[in-house]
Structures are given as structure tokens and as C-alpha cells.
Amino acid sequence: MPNRELHENLPWVEKYRPQNLDQVYGQQETIQTIRKFAQDGRIPHLLFYGPPGSGKTSTIIALAREIYGKNYRNMVLELNASDDRGIDIVRDQIKNFASTRQIFSSGFKLVILDEADAMTNTAQNALRRIIEKYTKNTRFCILANYAHKINPALMSRCTRFRFSPLAISAIEERVDTVIKEEKLKIEKPAEKCLVALSKGDMRKALNVLQACAAALDKPEDTISVDMIYECVGAPRPKSIEVILNAIMERDWTDSYSVMNKIRKTEGLALIDLIEGFMDILAKYELKPLTRIKMIQGLGDIEYGISKGGSDKIQSTAVIGCIKNALENEA
Ligand SMILES: Nc1ncnc2c1ncn2[C@@H]1O[C@H](COP(=O)(O)OP(=O)(O)O)[C@@H](O)[C@H]1O
Ligand SMILES: [Mg+2]
Structure with missing residues (x-):
């Protein structure tokens, strides 16, 4: 089954990405509020900011899945502000997306703009104008690590949500699940150490765990504290x-x-x-x-x-x- 193989080769951060809002750990208040927006059908433009691996991308994708279901692909445009060469490309993509007629459903389309704090100030100003232009049928969700790198004019058009680094217990719970699913053997202190070193960054925890698993001589070997330090590159x-x-x-x-x-x-x-x-x-x-x-x-x-x-x-x-x-x- 080629599909299964594809699934097996996925990075764990993708394989274990939350499939719905209930699977997003930690950010309860944010999730309650945006769910309410969605239920009332009144989603504002959103700005999610906070450290890497706290669930910003996962949350907006899960929300969009709840709202659009099967129509996700028609109704949602995911862009990475730091990948694409400049605001002109972003503008064109948004224009194409926002101006195509909605055949399958009514309601707002959603543009997710990841890593928006990597954009220059000029680009952010251009983005603000794009947002204004398409506000009639499109909502924007801007994701950033740092709020202070987002231009105030752009910021004032969005409802802001701060994502906090995840609690130790949240990371531990997720890591536990992955260990079971992947049938890994890991010393208890090594798991504790992994959770502590990831400092609230779930992506880091999962990536380090996967790197350690890949470094085992035999899959049935046990992951040790030393291996964790080595993979993180943190001093013992x-x-x-x-x-x-x-x-x-x-x-x-x-x-x-x-x-x-x-x-x-x-x-x-x-x-x-x-x-x-x-x-x-x-x-x-x-x-x-x-x-x-x-x-x-x-x-x-x-x-x-x-x-x-x-x-x-x-x-x-x-x-x-x-x-x-x-x-x-x-
Ligand atoms: N709050 C969370 N609950 C569950 N998993 C999470 C959470 N935050 C991050 N993850 C895991 O880490 C990976 C990266 O998360 P992502 O949502 O892209 O973080 P961010 O956009 O804040 O950098 C996800 O694929 C998921 O597996
Ligand atoms: Mg992200």
C-alpha cells in the first residue's frame, strides 16, 4: 500500500499534527474564543503570535477544517510569507484566490499567512492594503513569532491571540503518545530530559525524538539520556x-x-x-x-x-x- 508507506515516512511533526481543535494542547482560551467566532459565523481577521512549536499553524488549520470540512481546498489558501519571493507574488496568489467564484459553498474564504514577521515593513503595508481590498469575502489569519515585528497598522486590523510556550505536562502527554504509537523504548530520565530541553516547543520535542529513534542501531534499542543531549546539541x-x-x-x-x-x-x-x-x-x-x-x-x-x-x-x-x-x- 503506497499510501501507508507515504504516511510512515512523514516527519512526526506532520504525522502527529492535531487533526482537530480538541487535539490542540494548552491554548484553551484562544480555542474557545475562535470556536465561538466560527459558530457565530463572524470571524475577524486574526493574528496568532507566540514562540515556535506552540501550535499556531495547527490551530488555524484545525479551525479551518472545522469550518470548511470537505471544502477546505477550495476555501483556504496557505501561504508562507518567508518562502515566497516578495509581496507581489503573495498579492497575485491572494488575488487569484479571493476573486474566483465560490461554487461549492458560501461564506468567507480564508487566507493563512505564515511567518508574516519575516516580511519587510513595506511588504506588510502592502499586505494591509490587500486585506482591506478583499475583506468583503475573505478573512486573513496572520501567524508570527513576534508581535513587535508586525507593523501596528496591520496589527490593528486583526484580533490578536498570544500563544504561550506549552506546559511541560502537555509536551509530556504528547510525547508519551508518540512513544507508544511508534513502539519506542526510552529510559524514563531520557524522556524527562527531552521534555525539559524542548522548553515548551512541541515541534522540537517531536523532532528530537524522531532523530533519536533514527539514530538507534536497532529499532528495539533503548533511547538514553546521552542520546537526547546529543540530538538537541545541548551541553550536559x-x-x-x-x-x-x-x-x-x-x-x-x-x-x-x-x-x-x-x-x-x-x-x-x-x-x-x-x-x-x-x-x-x-x-x-x-x-x-x-x-x-x-x-x-x-x-x-x-x-x-x-x-x-x-x-x-x-x-x-x-x-x-x-x-x-x-x-x-x-
Ligand atoms: N498546542 C499543540 N498541541 C499539540 N501539538 C502541537 C501543539 N503545538 C505544536 N504541536 C506539534 O508541533 C508541530 C508544529 O506545530 P505548529 O502548529 O506548526 O507550531 P507553530 O506554528 O506555533 O510553530 C505540530 O505538527 C504538532 O505536531
Ligand atoms: Mg507555524
Whole structure:
């Protein structure tokens, strides 16, 4: 059965995409409200914003399925603002779509515009005019990661919904289901670790799980904590601790070589290392001023990295900043 095979080869984020609004976890209030809009037949233009993997695309597609059923393909246009080359193409596609006569059903057509915050300001202004032009028979749903990247004029034409990162329990429940469906073996701590590292991003959780499953030598092998860390590319807490302790207790040369060695073998980015330090610093007993100095220093370095500072200089600065702060303790 070729169809079945196709299904088997799907990425899990697609295979396990919610089929209806009831299967969307977490975003209860949003879902209640938009369902009400749909029942009353009075859908406004919508803006969904919030972090990746929180269910924005899934929610609007599920809503559209509820509204249109079999007519989905005639009534819904899905566009990706960041894929398509420029607003002209978007405009043409919307024009073609919105101006074809509806043969099968009445009511509004729906345009879903994903990743709209990737559009330039000019393009967003053009989009606002397009929305106005077709408001008579078309509703727009704009999806974005950041509300502040959406032009205010465009924003004011939409009813806004914020999607929050998903709760640990929601991710855990979904991951559990997938583990059962895929007949995976995974250590309990590995599952906990996967859920924690995905930080509310369901797409990340499912992608990492699938990558780990694919990396098993034999399908009946068990997924371990180490495999999870490897797939996420996140530093292991143990390594972070070893590096921090070396910097605190040993001289410059040793500190530098411990840090470099672990970073090389585990492929750690300096930025992840700094985040890791921040996470575990709470466990260390330090004078308040020492802690403040350390955190301020690490914060500055993090900013320096984001501005494109050299890795070598910034990593040396990390050691310097921690050692400098510790002078207080003496
Ligand atoms: N709230 C949710 N409930 C259930 N599954 C979700 C949820 N959010 C994301 N997912 C899963 O993650 C994948 C990506 O979700 P998507 O809706 O595209 O997120 P976003 O558009 O917010 O980045 C989906 O295919 C689905 O499997
Ligand atoms: Mg999306």
C-alpha cells in the first residue's frame, strides 16, 4: 500500500499534527474564543503570535477544517510569507484566490499567512492594503513569532491571540503518545530530559525524538539520556559543572584547556556554556557581590557574542570574569 508507506515516512511533526481543535494542547482560551467566532459565523481577521512549536499553524488549520470540512481546498489558501519571493507574488496568489467564484459553498474564504514577521515593513503595508481590498469575502489569519515585528497598522486590523510556550505536562502527554504509537523504548530520565530541553516547543520535542529513534542501531534499542543531549546539541549539566569547577579552582592554563577540550569533544557553543553556567550558579555558595559580578560579566559576554565577538576572546573573557568575581571571596 503506497499510501501507508507515504504516511510512515512523514516527519512526526506532520504525522502527529492535531487533526482537530480538541487535539490542540494548552491554548484553551484562544480555542474557545475562535470556536465561538466560527459558530457565530463572524470571524475577524486574526493574528496568532507566540514562540515556535506552540501550535499556531495547527490551530488555524484545525479551525479551518472545522469550518470548511470537505471544502477546505477550495476555501483556504496557505501561504508562507518567508518562502515566497516578495509581496507581489503573495498579492497575485491572494488575488487569484479571493476573486474566483465560490461554487461549492458560501461564506468567507480564508487566507493563512505564515511567518508574516519575516516580511519587510513595506511588504506588510502592502499586505494591509490587500486585506482591506478583499475583506468583503475573505478573512486573513496572520501567524508570527513576534508581535513587535508586525507593523501596528496591520496589527490593528486583526484580533490578536498570544500563544504561550506549552506546559511541560502537555509536551509530556504528547510525547508519551508518540512513544507508544511508534513502539519506542526510552529510559524514563531520557524522556524527562527531552521534555525539559524542548522548553515548551512541541515541534522540537517531536523532532528530537524522531532523530533519536533514527539514530538507534536497532529499532528495539533503548533511547538514553546521552542520546537526547546529543540530538538537541545541548551541553550536559555534568560537563558544565566540570568546566565551571575548573575555572573556579585551577589556574588559567588548566581552566582554559579543560574548557577547550570539553567544548571540542561535545561541540559546545560558548553561548550554551554561558547559559549552562547561569543555570547551575544558583547551586554554588557565593557572596552576593561575587554572584552579581559574575552574572553581570557573563551577561556582557553573552551580549558580545550576539554582536559577533570573537570566540577565542570571548571564551577567555569568561574565565577572566569568573576569576575576577571570585577575588571577592578571598
Ligand atoms: N498546542 C499543540 N498541541 C499539540 N501539538 C502541537 C501543539 N503545538 C505544536 N504541536 C506539534 O508541533 C508541530 C508544529 O506545530 P505548529 O502548529 O506548526 O507550531 P507553530 O506554528 O506555533 O510553530 C505540530 O505538527 C504538532 O505536531
Ligand atoms: Mg507555524
